[in-house]
Amino acid sequence: MKESLFPAKILLFGEYGILKNYSGLSIPHNIYKGTLKIHSELNKDILCSNYEIKKFYNFLSILEKKKRILTKLDLNKLHQDIQKGIFFHSNIPQGYGVGSSGALVAAIYDKYAKNKLKGSFKHNIIILKKIFSQMESFFHGKSSGIDPLICYLNKPLLIRSKTDISIIGIPKKNEGKGAVFLLNSGAPSKSDTMIKFFLNKLKHDKFQKILFVEFIKYNEKCIEAFLKEDFKILFTNVKLLSTLIFNHFRFMISKNFWKIWKNGIFNNIYYLKLCGSGGGGFILGFTQNYNLSRIKLKKYTMEVLFRF
Template identity: 50%
Template structure:
């Protein structure tokens, strides 16, 4: 059995906004990864993983997937009997795509038709996203399919709107003072409750208006500036985005991060934003001077994911 690795993903921009048709930009993150492999099921981790796959196979068995994206379920179930596990160091509840990598790995291994990521057309990307949404709904109640798609493609993806996504190239990471980094909030977050809070907020006209007129505008401007590597407008819009989120997404910001979030806005030393749905897990940071930001964020575990 060949063992392709499936990496975590990071949604740089677009959290919640992509539900309402904003742009999104997501990139693979190779620090965390998962792989399907066989085990003698001696450890508790392996036993639990194998048992979880068995429950998931039962769910997939009853799905009606399009002809070109059918899975060989009997092969999947037979492998589970023989000790199949998903060996992953991707933290769950951290917004970096743990279930997305699992779904991508299963699709890669058991899809009856084999696809080559670089040759998948724009139209097929949308079809795949829908199929992955169905496959991942088991874990989140409702899934856009975006996380497994990123993990499967292992390429940066630009979400232009809910009907259009495309592969995109991002400026290469290079040694410099600036950085994009992750901060560990110290707690896990659950997607479903956070999304529920968002939909409750969407019931009020004022929130819908500010999301559309402010959040989406700042978000899309950040993506445009980042892809052009235009740092001044990027950081100007990041400050607006971070300030907006501090005001309107407060329930999604882990309490351990409140003061640090505000300190970044007030000092202009760095700006924080949600990484995924929030509530816990990782928070994303952007700074023009990482050495300075690191000192100001002493006490937090941080990981640099991109330098400029």
């Protein structure tokens, strides 16, 4: 069976905003990846993965019967492979906001789509996003489609709206004092619970104003500054984002991280923000002094994404 590897993803900016058609910046993260395999020997993880794919197959079959599916998949072949013991061999942590379900969706599409689209053209990217949004809704109830899109294309994406998505270049990594890093909370998140909480909060006018005015403004400035490598402007706005998230999205931050989140804001050593839906999993960190941040956060597992 030919193996195609699909990476994890990191949504640097745009958490929740992209669900409401605002900007985001997402990158593949090839430290974590997954591929479809036929088992040579059974164990608990393989059986669980195979069972999850079977449930996904049932979901796709229902869509096909109702003629609602947005792409043609060879579901007969998928069913045969499920019987043979197909599973998703992956080191992508589940529930950590780095696209474990997105990578699986990308892998299923890549292997079983009858008229597979490539991402060379902007028009195809938009169609793929719609397809992936529908497919990944099985896992989260509601999906933007961005995670599987990143995993499938393996390219950084700038999301301006649902119909304006482009492959872009990002700043090159170097060995400066600053860094963007992942902080491991030590516990997975339930994305569907976080998304439902967010959508319920949106019913309140005060929260809508916070999101659609302040959050979006800081988010846009962070994306622009990051792409221009203007780190002074970036850190000014990451601090504002971190503060806003702490004040208004605190339910989405693990309680044992409230203190270090607040310490970062007051000490200006590092700033933390959500990585994906929040509620656990990874947290994103931004610092202009990584060595000092590592000392301050020595109790926690840290993983560098960029140095600058």
